[in-house]
Amino acid sequence: MGNSSAPHVLVIGAGSTGSATAHDLALRGLRVTVVERGEIASGTTGRNHCLLHSGGRYCVNDKEGATECIEENLILRRIMPHALEMNDGLFVALDEEDYAFKEKFLAGCEECHIPAREISVADALKLEPFLNPNIKAAVQVPDGVFEPWRFCTSFLATAKRNGATIHNFTEVTDLVFQGSAVAGVKVFKHRTGKTETIGADLIVNATGAWAGTVAAMAKVDVPVVPTAGVMVTLGKRFNNMVINRMHKPHDGDIVVPVRNTSIIGTTSWRVTKPDAIEIPQDQIDKMMQAGELLMPVLKEGRQRGVMAVARPLIASANVDARDFSRTFEAFNHRKQGGAAGVITILGGKTTTARGMAEKVSDEVCAELGVTAVCKTRETPLASYRMFYN
Amino acid sequence: MALNVTLKIFRYRPNQPARCDTFDVTVPDAANVLDAIEQAWDKHDRDLMFRHACHHASCGTCAVRINGREKLPCIAPVRDYLDGGKPITIEPLRNFPIVGDLVVDVTGLFQRQEATGFVITRPTEDSLDGKRVDHTQCLAPASAAIVPFNRFENCVECGICLSACPTMAADDKFFGPAGLAAIQREVDKTDDPNARARLLDLADDEQGVWRCHSAWECTEACPQNVNPAEAIMDLRKQITARRFKKLFAR
Numbered sequence: 356m357g358n359s360s361a362p363h364v365l366v367i368g369a370g371s372t373g374s375a376t377a378h379d380l381a382l383r384g385l386r387v388t389v390v391e392r393g394e395i396a397s398g399t400t401g402r403n404h405c406l407l408h409s410g411g412r413y414c415v416n417d418k419e420g421a422t423e424c425i426e427e428n429l430i431l432r433r434i435m436p437h438a439l440e441m442n443d444g445l446f447v448a449l450d451e452e453d454y455a456f457k458e459k460f461l462a463g464c465e466e467c468h469i470p471a472r473e474i475s476v477a478d479a480l481k482l483e484p485f486l487n488p489n490i491k492a493a494v495q496v497p498d499g500v501f502e503p504w505r506f507c508t509s510f511l512a513t514a515k516r517n518g519a520t521i522h523n524f525t526e527v528t529d530l531v532f533q534g535s536a537v538a539g540v541k542v543f544k545h546r547t548g549k550t551e552t553i554g555a556d557l558i559v560n561a562t563g564a565w566a567g568t569v570a571a572m573a574k575v576d577v578p579v580v581p582t583a584g585v586m587v588t589l590g591k592r593f594n595n596m597v598i599n600r601m602h603k604p605h606d607g608d609i610v611v612p613v614r615n616t617s618i619i620g621t622t623s624w625r626v627t628k629p630d631a632i633e634i635p636q637d638q639i640d641k642m643m644q645a646g647e648l649l650m651p652v653l654k655e656g657r658q659r660g661v662m663a664v665a666r667p668l669i670a671s672a673n674v675d676a677r678d679f680s681r682t683f684e685a686f687n688h689r690k691q692g693g694a695a696g697v698i699t700i701l702g703g704k705t706t707t708a709r710g711m712a713e714k715v716s717d718e719v720c721a722e723l724g725v726t727a728v729c730k731t732r733e734t735p736l737a738s739y740r741m742f743y744n
Numbered sequence: 745m746a747l748n749v750t751l752k753i754f755r756y757r758p759n760q761p762a763r764c765d766t767f768d769v770t771v772p773d774a775a776n777v778l779d780a781i782e783q784a785w786d787k788h789d790r791d792l793m794f795r796h797a798c799h800h801a802s803c804g805t806c807a808v809r810i811n812g813r814e815k816l817p818c819i820a821p822v823r824d825y826l827d828g829g830k831p832i833t834i835e836p837l838r839n840f841p842i843v844g845d846l847v848v849d850v851t852g853l854f855q856r857q858e859a860t861g862f863v864i865t866r867p868t869e870d871s872l873d874g875k876r877v878d879h880t881q882c883l884a885p886a887s888a889a890i891v892p893f894n895r896f897e898n899c900v901e902c903g904i905c906l907s908a909c910p911t912m913a914a915d916d917k918f919f920g921p922a923g924l925a926a927i928q929r930e931v932d933k934t935d936d937p938n939a940r941a942r943l944l945d946l947a948d949d950e951q952g953v954w955r956c957h958s959a960w961e962c963t964e965a966c967p968q969n970v971n972p973a974e975a976i977m978d979l980r981k982q983i984t985a986r987r988f989k990k991l992f993a994r
């Protein structure tokens with residue numbers, strides 16, 4: 356495939372956003388090259404909480420985000436069932452205030468079309484023997500868990516099958532201009548130590564928390580605010596389902612089980628640079644305390660690792676970082692009076708990566724005068740292992 | 745609290761002589777070796793090549809040798825290696841082509857895993873820490889049916905067992921412990937006699953289960969308790985039983 360007369364799009368970054376975008380564009384028949392400075396998913400995507408959101412977490416305060424989540428959740432179950440643990444999630448009320456939130460929560464689920472069923476406390480404890488036995492109510496929703504590296508390699512393997520070329524350990528060091536428009540990138544190939552130029556008809560900046568650095572090369576500004584979050588992984592798995600606290604999203608109110616670990620998360624603080632984030636001990640303590648309220652057993656679990664990464668949140672004026680929307684946006688810099696030839700896709704979640712890819716690919720096609728439509732909703736992905744074919 | 749450690753990291757690029765570089769880094773008390781490697785990259789040398797993604801032993805990408813032993817550095821605490829200030833040696837896995845520094849080419853491993861048809865999810869069959877659970881209670885909104893809880897397989901396809909395997913070192917055509925363990929899992933999961941026969945055929949090969957010398961290094965090194973050595977023994981038994989059955993069916 357890889358139609359040689361089709362326009363060439365270069366995607367920078369192979370996290371969930373860039374990987375899904377490469378797949379969408381390749382499926383539409385464009386020529387696609389992906390460059391990633393390190394291993395696939397070595398940015399924010401790899402180290403995230405692995406929650407395939409049902410939308411339950413947002414159904415009261417951010418209905419648009421919640422609706423996006425459940426739509427994408429159901430699509431991903433169809434197109435990449437083998438990279439997911441699909442065990443649902445349980446929202447539990449710990450105190451009277453949470454209990455009072457329940458009606459709002461159930462109404463929110465209904466409004467956002469999130470399947471939800473209330474189960475008795477006794478049944479909840481039977482399903483999750485390590486839950487705090489004093490919970491007041493429990494609601495089951497279709498949360499899930501993804502494996503982030505396989506999430507990305509599934510998209511990339513399919514993109515490759517459709518002709519895309521993927522270069523990992525290839526870092527963009529500068530952009531190449533033709534007149535006032537961006538016409539390619541300069542890359543440093545860590546494998547060979549060589550610097551090369553790759554030409555492109557259009558560039559998609561999918562570098563997440565690093566988007567500001569790449570945008571600066573195009574002499575444009577993107578309003579990205581790297582906002583870190585910490586997670587603690589335990590030496591044992593204590594839950595089948597994702598355990599969430601039934602209230603407005605907070606620090607340490609969610610325990611995600613993956614393989615043979617449970618991951619407690621997460622907090623939120625601003626960082627100046629997204630690499631090798633230093634983790635303040637008080638962030639960990641705060642979060643563990645909150646997690647132990649949900650599942651007292653976590654106190655006994657051996658901490659196996661602590662990790663932190665930065666969310667690529669979009670800043671809005673006069674809003675505190677914690678309350679920045681978790682939505683996504685595609686910035687066509689030409690339309691904003693900046694350089695032509697670069698579109699930045701920013702924000703969102705791994706759960707909504709396919710939807711983000713659809714949005715930015717629509718923008719790419721409009722810019723290039725290509726009429727192909729998005730087909731990723733109904734196209735099952737190749738095995739992630741085919742990334743190595 | 746912070747730990748000061750010295751890392752001695754293997755460096756290599758194609759067509760250049762290999763060497764070791766030393767990096768002094770400071771990491772938090774609770775840090776794992778992967779955090780120390782990342783610090784070396786962040787603070788000292790942005791050209792250091794290493795693989796990492798999930799940092800919680802699920803993706804399998806970060807496998808290296810620490811002081812000569814195969815490990816997932818994401819779950820190897822730095823404090824376990826504080827040996828009177830001696831440097832911690834980090835080298836790439838053995839028995840794989842080296843791409844650069846700590847990065848090896850895992851193509852062969854993934855192609856063999858793919859050939860087995862190994863599905864990395866399976867229905868949950870064990871209880872949580874000895875407490876029985878009803879594992880047939882999922883909502884499954886897509887199909888409206890109640891389905892069992894599922895779980896990723898233990899194997900994270902990290903390649904550690906291939907690096908530790910003496911047979912693999914002698915012959916890279918050997919199918920390898922991970923692949924054979926994957927075949928055994930699939931044999932276990934399937935009810936289809938044709939699928940079972942195909943899987944056993946794949947294992948019943950000179951470069952399959954019969955090539956293994958039973959050194960048990962794979963089982964020793966596996967960070968996920970997969971026990972490939974026992975899986976290989978089990979496949980041998982099943983293949984032998986099948987041969988007998990064929991013999992007497994004539």
Ligand SMILES: Cc1cc2nc3c(=O)[nH]c(=O)nc-3n(C[C@H](O)[C@H](O)[C@H](O)COP(=O)(O)OP(=O)(O)OC[C@H]3O[C@@H](n4cnc5c(N)ncnc54)[C@H](O)[C@@H]3O)c2cc1C
Nearest residue numbers: 368370371372392398399400403404406527563584705706
């Ligand atoms: C603590 C935390 C928990 C989260 N939990 C969840 C969750 O449970 N579920 C969920 O759905 N979402 C979650 N998210 C959100 C989600 O992780 C992010 O929205 C998503 O991973 C962003 O993906 P991305 O591809 O845009 O960015 P990234 O994954 O960061 O990808 C950007 C890539 O660009 C590369 N890059 C940077 N600069 C260059 C360059 N110059 N040249 C080449 N490549 C470059 C980087 O190496 C990186 O791999 C969480 C986020 C945080 C911070």
Ligand code: SF4
Nearest residue numbers: 899900902903905966
């Ligand atoms: S069997 Fe164990 S050592 Fe081998 S690839 Fe799987 S997890 Fe790694």
